[in-house]
Amino acid sequence: MKTKKAVSTYSEKTMPYINLKSPEIKEQIDKMANILKKVQLPLTKK
Amino acid sequence: MDKPIYQLQSSSDSLQFVFESISQERIIRKAVAYILSDDNPDLYQLIFGDLKENGDIDILSASNNNDMKQVLTTVVDTLSTFFEHYPMATVAFTGSTSSRTRLYRAAITQFLKETNLYYDVVGITENGILESFNSKGNYVGYLITQKS
DSSP: OOOOOOOOBBBBSOOOOOBSSSHHHHHHHHHHHHHHHTOOSSOOOO | SSOOOOOOOEOOTTSSEEEEEESSEEEOOOOOOOOOOOOOEEEEEEEEEEEOOSSBSSSSSOOOSOHHHHHHHHHHHHHHHHHOEEEHHHHHEOOOOOHHHHHHHHHHHHHHHHHHHHHHHEEEOSSSEEEETTTTTOOEEEEEEEOO
């Protein structure tokens, strides 16, 4: 049986706003999408 | 992991994380985000960079805050929380530059030394071939899944 590894410490502070729609993020997502397009195998876990 | 990590803040859905990179000179806020793919309901892309005041993530910045190892350890540590909530997910990521992709290879090597009981990592070659992660492999991206 697997045991859980060391527990991370989490702050209770409110999360700040993160913009995931910026051109920079979109470019990075597209870059990864292009890499994955070449991958032939299904990526869904069995 | 027994390496020092920064304290994290997490969104309630465990898809976004924030922490502060701290040195004697400055404090830099960092963000990690797992973004769901439009094409695959189990595929998330890991994005990481400096969190700017306006909420943008600067994925290209080189902060040089003398804590790279601790920062990367903190980033990979978010995976455990992410996979607790999304155990069937595949996490895909690549560096914003080739040198960063290589840097991540070093981080993954360390990551696997400590967590290979829990996760599978494959490297994606330039030709789109998936291979079990090799610390000397030349990859353009990586995929991580939690072992079942």
